[in-house]
Amino acid sequence: DIVMTQSPLSLPVTPGEPASISCRSSQSLLFNNRSNYLDWYLQRPGQPPQLLIYLGSYRASGVPDRFSGSGSGTDFTLKISRVEAEDVGFFYCMQDLETPWTFGQGTKVEIQ
Amino acid sequence: QVQLVQSGAEVKKPGASVKVSCKASGYTFTVYYIHWVRQAPGQGLEWMGWMNSKSGGTKYAQKFQGRVTMTRDTSINTAFMEVSSLTSDDTAVYYCARGGPDFWSGLGIDPWGQGSLVTVSS
Numbered sequence: 001d002i003v004m005t006q007s008p009l010s011l012p013v014t015p016g017e018p019a020s021i022s023c024r025s026s027q028s029l030l031f032n033n034r035s036n037y038l039d040w041y042l043q044r045p046g047q048p049p050q051l052l053i054y055l056g057s058y059r060a061s062g063v064p065d066r067f068s069g070s071g072s073g074t075d076f077t078l079k080i081s082r083v084e085a086e087d088v089g090f091f092y093c094m095q096d097l098e099t100p101w102t103f104g105q106g107t108k109v110e111i112q
Numbered sequence: 113q114v115q116l117v118q119s120g121a122e123v124k125k126p127g128a129s130v131k132v133s134c135k136a137s138g139y140t141f142t143v144y145y146i147h148w149v150r151q152a153p154g155q156g157l158e159w160m161g162w163m164n165s166k167s168g169g170t171k172y173a174q175k176f177q178g179r180v181t182m183t184r185d186t187s188i189n190t191a192f193m194e195v196s197s198l199t200s201d202d203t204a205v206y207y208c209a210r211g212g213p214d215f216w217s218g219l220g221i222d223p224w225g226q227g228s229l230v231t232v233s234s
Contacts, residue, residue, distance in 0.1 A: 031218075039220040041157075048207055049149075049157065051222035060222060092157055096218055100173035101147075101159040 002026050002095050006104035012112035013083045021107045023076045023093035029056075030073050037097035040069055040078045043106075044089040052091075053078065085111060114138040116208055116225035123231045129196040132228045134208030141189040142166040145211035147221045148182065148193045150204040160206075162215055163191060171215065198232045205229050 003026040013019045029037045036056035041049040051060040053069035056076060066081040080087060090106040119133040134146065148160040161172035163182040170182045176195075184191045191208055205227040212219035 035218055037218045041220075043157075048209075048224035048227055050224070051220040054220035055218045060220065090156075094157070094159075094220075096220065099161075099171055099215075100175070103157040103159065106156045 001100055002029075002098055002102050004093055004095055004102050004104040006091075006093060006107050009105060009107055011107055011109045013080075013087070013109055014112060015085055016082050019080045019083050019087075019109065021078045021091050021093075021109075023071075023078070023104050025074045025076075025095055028073045029076075029095050029097050031097060036072050036076070037095055038069075038071070038076050039094045039096060040067075041092045041094060042087070042089055043092065044086070047089075049092065083109075083111075114210065114223055116210060116223060118206075118208060118225040118228045121229040121231070123233065124198050126199055126232055126234055128198050128232075129194055130198060130230050131192055131194040132206050132208075132230070134191040134193070134225050136189045136191070136210070139210075141184075142186055143213055145213070145215055146182070146184070146191040147209045147211050148180075149207045149209060149221075149224075151207070151227075152201075152204040155204075158204075160193070162211060164215075165191065195230075198230075200232050202230065203232045 005024045007022045038056045040053040043049040057069045068079045093104040115137050117135045145162050147162045163170045181194045209221040209224040
């Protein structure tokens with residue numbers, strides 16, 4: 001199975017400031033030298049997860065442009081340009097290249 | 113709007129089975145795959161498998177092979193997931209979520225149902 005490792009696991013943030021989360025996979029998620037099969041999800045408290053980013057860098061419909069995804073191969077980053085209060089919760093990366101699809105451990109983002 | 117509405121919470125005894133439903137609306141049900149993901153209390157997300165809503169074909173994570181069955185009823189736009197031989201380790205919130213039009217699309221899974229809490233306790 002592909003192992004996904006996120007860091008940090010806890011991230012205190014200040015509204016208005018930038019933040020970033022790293023995700024590393026145990027094998028390359030690049031397919032056909034074109035697409036990285038890596039998604040990012042946000043799970044707000046008491047809510048189901050929602051898709052933020054797919055194929056490494058494409059924002060899902062309705063996702064604010066303060067969220068951006070980058071990286072390729074085995075190293076990926078989610079960046080929030082200016083954190084807002086509604087961004088608290090757990091962020092997960094997930095690979096959908098090979099079954100079983102696997103998630104990172106999650107990064108807890110909270111306002112400090 | 114695209115929506116997935118799941119069945120309510122269940123309490124089951126060890127060794128029993130549970131069947132969770134997931135009713136889709138706002139899109140053509142048979143075009144998109146349905147995925148199931150679970151989350152144990154205070155834990156992260158665990159992908160269980162997918163189902164081709166048109167053909168009924170399935171792919172389960174090895175961990176759940178032989179114990180999980182994913183089905184659908186296209187006449188009522190509803191997917192089902194049954195887990196048998198329950199143990200306390202199966203206590204979790206079970207989510208259904210819409211995938212892409214094929215399992216290799218890389219489009220992620222979204223939206224998600226609200227979740228169904230399954231508690232296994234003697």
